[in-house]
Amino acid sequence: MGVKRIHELDYIRCIAMFMVVMGHVLLFSLKIEHTALLGIIGICEMPLFFIVSGYLTYKEREESSKETMLRLLKRSRTLLVPLVVWSVVLNILDNNLSFSLSMIYRGGYCFFYALWWCDVLNTFAVYVSKKFKFGMVVDMVLYGLIYVAILLGRIKNVDLGGILPINTIQYYFPFFILGLLIHKYEFVSNVIFNKYSYAVGVFLLIVGWYFSSVESFFIWFVAALGAVVVIWMLCREINSELKVSKMLSIVGRNTLPIYAIHYLFIVTMPSVLRDMINISNGFFFQFVITFVYAALVIFVCLFVDRILSLNPIIRMIFWGESKKRCW
Known part of the structure; x- marks a missing residue:
């Protein structure tokens, strides 16, 4: 019997993906850095991704150590392969190819390696928790200690030679763990989601x-x-039977390729348009223009992904995946 899909998680990721693309349109296409719309996007976008990722990370069926490691290895492949490959692609197109770690990080793909580190740290926590049969309170203490270690690393500027995105983990690890705890413990879910929430x-x-x-x-x-x-x-x-819901779900299921590809289509817009919407109280105009452009970019990204995913070899090269994603 297959696992029942939780449609609301797809919708959340879809909203987060639109926010990411809209934010990059504002920053890189319209050259607008200080706006109310960008402020709310910055608050919402990545926490939404990480809380959903944490929720989906928890497995109700207890896994063996071998199964856990195999899942981590698969997860590493599907996160680190796109990180490297698409960073190289982006740098080649920008005529800025070099043989250094900064080449990879410059591409703007912090989401991939921050999420990978969250998975690595959580795998360690799951192993310790399972070994000693921890309950909810001790689990929270364990994750709290890991987060304290992250903060100490941030203070000491420990980055393991440039491969630890300590700045981004500091912000997003709590949401990753919150999503996991919501799924694992009904008490946490009831505290977070109730009639007053x-x-x-x-x-x-x-x-x-x-x-x-x-x-x-x-x-x-x-x-x-x-x-x-x-x-x-x-x-x-949201009613999952609506046509718009199915469209939201398609985007939500394919956020990884959209995130990787969308940078290629964020082009600088004419200065006349930038001046037109970069005005006081221009929230509505900025929202409409960035939303329409983001929708177009996301559609193009999905089209490119479908082409790249037709062949299993190409799919493995670009996405590190052997199984084709379903729509």
């Missing part, structure tokens, strides 16, 4: 967004937590 989430998001100009990790985290709760609960209400 929507109102509290909206309040936290608005307050955090309002004070987003203050460069504070705490303010950003609180706002991001509120955004995650609000968007997750909204996605629960």
